[in-house]
Amino acid sequence: MSEFLQQLLNGLSLGAIYALIALGYTMVYGVLRFINFAHSDVFMVGAFLGYYLGKLVPEHTIWGGLAVLAVSMIGCAILGMTIERLAYRPLRSAPTLNVLITAIGVSLLLEYTGQVFFGAAPRNFPSIFPVRNFSFGSVIVTSNQLIVIAVSVVLMIVLQLIVYRTKIGTAMRAVSLNPKAAALMGVNNDVVISFTFGLGSALAAAGGILYALNYPSIDPLMGVMPGLKAFVAAILGGIGNIPGAALGGLILGTVETFVSGSQWSTYKDAIAFAILIIIMLFRPAGLLGKFTVEKV
Amino acid sequence: MRRHLPPAVARSLTRCALFFLPLAPLAAADASAPIKIGQYASLTGKEASFGQASHRGVALAVDELNAHGGILGREVEFLVEDIQSKPGESATAVKKLIARDEVVAVLGGNASTNSLEAAPVCQAAHVPMIAISSTNPKVTAMGSYIFRACFIDSFQGAVLAKFSHDTLHAKRVALLTSVSAPYSVGLSRVFRERFTAAGGEIVAEQKYTEGDKDFRAQLTAVKALAPDAIAATGYYTEAALICRQARDLGLDIPIIGGDGWEAPQLIYLGGAAVEGTYYSTHYSAESPAPEVQLFIKKFRARYDGETPDAVAALGYDAMMLLADAITRAGTTAGPKLRDALAGTKNFSGVTGRTTIDTDRNPSKPAIIVTVKDGHTQFVGAVAP
Numbered sequence: 309m310s311e312f313l314q315q316l317l318n319g320l321s322l323g324a325i326y327a328l329i330a331l332g333y334t335m336v337y338g339v340l341r342f343i344n345f346a347h348s349d350v351f352m353v354g355a356f357l358g359y360y361l362g363k364l365v366p367e368h369t370i371w372g373g374l375a376v377l378a379v380s381m382i383g384c385a386i387l388g389m390t391i392e393r394l395a396y397r398p399l400r401s402a403p404t405l406n407v408l409i410t411a412i413g414v415s416l417l418l419e420y421t422g423q424v425f426f427g428a429a430p431r432n433f434p435s436i437f438p439v440r441n442f443s444f445g446s447v448i449v450t451s452n453q454l455i456v457i458a459v460s461v462v463l464m465i466v467l468q469l470i471v472y473r474t475k476i477g478t479a480m481r482a483v484s485l486n487p488k489a490a491a492l493m494g495v496n497n498d499v500v501i502s503f504t505f506g507l508g509s510a511l512a513a514a515g516g517i518l519y520a521l522n523y524p525s526i527d528p529l530m531g532v533m534p535g536l537k538a539f540v541a542a543i544l545g546g547i548g549n550i551p552g553a554a555l556g557g558l559i560l561g562t563v564e565t566f567v568s569g570s571q572w573s574t575y576k577d578a579i580a581f582a583i584l585i586i587i588m589l590f591r592p593a594g595l596l597g598k599f600t601v602e603k604v
Numbered sequence: 605m606r607r608h609l610p611p612a613v614a615r616s617l618t619r620c621a622l623f624f625l626p627l628a629p630l631a632a633a634d635a636s637a638p639i640k641i642g643q644y645a646s647l648t649g650k651e652a653s654f655g656q657a658s659h660r661g662v663a664l665a666v667d668e669l670n671a672h673g674g675i676l677g678r679e680v681e682f683l684v685e686d687i688q689s690k691p692g693e694s695a696t697a698v699k700k701l702i703a704r705d706e707v708v709a710v711l712g713g714n715a716s717t718n719s720l721e722a723a724p725v726c727q728a729a730h731v732p733m734i735a736i737s738s739t740n741p742k743v744t745a746m747g748s749y750i751f752r753a754c755f756i757d758s759f760q761g762a763v764l765a766k767f768s769h770d771t772l773h774a775k776r777v778a779l780l781t782s783v784s785a786p787y788s789v790g791l792s793r794v795f796r797e798r799f800t801a802a803g804g805e806i807v808a809e810q811k812y813t814e815g816d817k818d819f820r821a822q823l824t825a826v827k828a829l830a831p832d833a834i835a836a837t838g839y840y841t842e843a844a845l846i847c848r849q850a851r852d853l854g855l856d857i858p859i860i861g862g863d864g865w866e867a868p869q870l871i872y873l874g875g876a877a878v879e880g881t882y883y884s885t886h887y888s889a890e891s892p893a894p895e896v897q898l899f900i901k902k903f904r905a906r907y908d909g910e911t912p913d914a915v916a917a918l919g920y921d922a923m924m925l926l927a928d929a930i931t932r933a934g935t936t937a938g939p940k941l942r943d944a945l946a947g948t949k950n951f952s953g954v955t956g957r958t959t960i961d962t963d964r965n966p967s968k969p970a971i972i973v974t975v976k977d978g979h980t981q982f983v984g985a986v987a988p
Contacts, residue, residue, distance in 0.1 A: 315821060430873060569825040573810050
């Protein structure tokens, strides 16, 4: 029983990070209908920003950790908006496939520029938050796991408030529903898209730092696997659907952890992807997604 | 999808001593001519640190031999070919050494892949080759002229099993294997065989792949079985994270590994969590053995105070092993030299007392080190 609880906790803290990254994929898909493959590398840049900023603040303090988190999120928001402005906006009227390939290009550019600047060897991420272990019986909870879950929940609530309670959030939903109609109603699509990229990238940065806190070895290719998993999570939950991305992330993280802890640990990725295939067979639009017929 | 160079590949650069076999009458006529010995190594490129270190080790040995009158009264002429860490280069380099330079033996290759390329060339020319740090068992299986200076992966599995059983007094051990690294799979397999044969029990074997960062699930499952020790047979990047997460989960039992752990990054990434862990390696600069300390002194004097690593020590030993064989053979003729190398017994090297076995692999003790206060510390030499 205690092993089950421990695995559940491990799975939830991994799933919460997948959920944060998945939100970025799903939001961009919502407004632009394309998959931003560079997202997983913004996640990596977030972790590296955290690595350098972490050296400037004293270790093991809550305010230091939150400051690193906030600055790194702002930094990545700017990076995300810059990528959108330089790489994607010129292709706004081009077919989606062109944008998709550009996204892969941007992704590789970030990865290999990262290798030039940061080096390929893994680095040790500083412990920016206080570190303590709490034991409840034989279940051990680390402060980092609590921070991961708490920060993720707070960010998801904030995101939900932004999307449903603010003017820009309403504009985002309008663009997502029908960009042309939104433009006719006076919504500035470019501003909304730019904001979406900024918001998604800020969440990726938070995900990057939380991931690095839990698994403190960072390298320029660290985003590849978590990015892929988060992409799967976004599809699992229903791409374009924000609560779906969060749910997909949690499911994927938990399943992956339980499989890793069993004798089938070799097949953990295979099983995660097999679940995706099964869900897609029965619910082609994902768990919470709505199936829409493409109108010509 | 991250692909890093497995340290074992890099460390398995083999040094081959390639003795080119001059025609008998020619050799007799040239009794005072220098003995040519060639080395191929990655002096540049991503494996350069291994290539450079082994080259320095060999060069130190050659200087020492020449300072003492050479081998069989003949001076040693040392030639090196840079294979630039590129696949395919080692075969070309060795052909050049044998055909153009007419070397009598070849030392070289650190990565097993390089040695595997060079070995057929040496075998066909009947020029003995001594691989320096190629631990893949296939290397010496390439032919009767192919030897190596380092021990092989399966040997370490046996050493670790003996160490866990006899020194750590562990009865129940959990294995953590990297399924994407043949090195780790082989080590785990031999560990399991030897440890169970010694009366121990493998309570679980959990698996992961290179590049994984999350080991909590596997470690939670391991913790539930309450083993006495964990053997993590993969490389240092994952091993460091495994140690950290094991300590986070309250697993305060010894964690042991093979020479895949040997890198400064283990301590850098693992921090306090790797304190008190053990791993096996070829050589430790902290070893109190007089041969080791003398070698370190000579190496530092020649290379600006640099402390030699395992690859440098293996390079030095490969050259000395060859010199010993030439002296015993009394000639540089390929077949005789090969027989002398194969007959090496109790050769006293920096990396231990070496006997060449019937598979042309050295049998010598492995060194066990532990991490203490952020530094590795010599624990002891273990022969299986």
